[in-house]
Amino acid sequence: MPDAALKKKRPLWYNLNLLNLPLPGVISILHRISGALLFLFTAWLLYLLDSSLASAERYAEIKASLAHPLAKLVLLGLLWAFLHHLCAGIRYLFLDVHKGVDLPTARMTSGVVLAVSLALTAVVGGWLLW
Amino acid sequence: MVNRVVVGAHYGLRGWLVQRVSAVVMACYTVLFAVALTAARPADHAAWKAFFGHGWMRFATLLFFVSLFLHAWVGMRDILMDYIKPTGLRLALEVLVILLLVGCAGWAIQILWRT
Secondary structure (H helix, E strand, O other): OHHHHHHHHOOOOOOOOHHHOOHHHHHHHHHHHHHHHHHHHHHHHHHHHHHHHHOHHHHHHHHHHOOOHHHHHHHHHHHHHHHHHHHHHHHHHHHHOOOOOOHHHHHHHHHHHHHHHHHHHHHHHHHHHO | OOOOOOOOOOHHHHHHHHHHHHHHHHHHHHHHHHHHHHHHOOOOHHHHHHHHHOHHHHHHHHHHHHHHHHHHHHHHHHHHHHHOOOHHHHHHHHHHHHHHHHHHHHHHHHHHHOO
16 A cells, blocks of 8 residues: 555654754744844844934943943844844745755755854954954 | 736735845845945044945935834734734734834934934
């Protein structure tokens, strides 16, 4: 019976443990988390832009307050969120037009997204924040 | 002769398309911003202000912000639809997101066109 043979090949259960999430799944949930994070910090980032452009005094104040290690850490986190969201977003745009949808390519591009966004965060963060 | 659409109101398709178009606009702006920033390297307040003072920079930044707020709306709506099941709470949060984004949009315009 071909039906029985097919049935035997099917996985009995799916491992839904977060640590066993395949790489494209990791990229997907990070895309969502980074997007939500950027949304939550939008008002703060606008406040920084507003202050930095308002006057020379406010610019100096903001510059001094952003020199705090904690502020730098938050900015670095937001920079990563932005870059990851951007890189993963570009990957999704390609998936939308059916480029790279087969599993090996999808896994490979997921790795590229993760690596490129982390590398860019290190480079841009190093340049702008330190 | 009758242009009848029989399946749904296409709200989802519109949101989907808005999300993609705004994403492309923001991606282009990011490249433009990075190039302009590395070229100008504004080091003090006067230079930073001049950086955003160019007409084309204001125009591009406005397009970025409009795209950002539309994009954030679609994304947050998706997140709320996925995780917030009680309709009343979801509606309240959606309204909150819209109010925040509209407020931020007004603020962004004010920042860009303040003399």
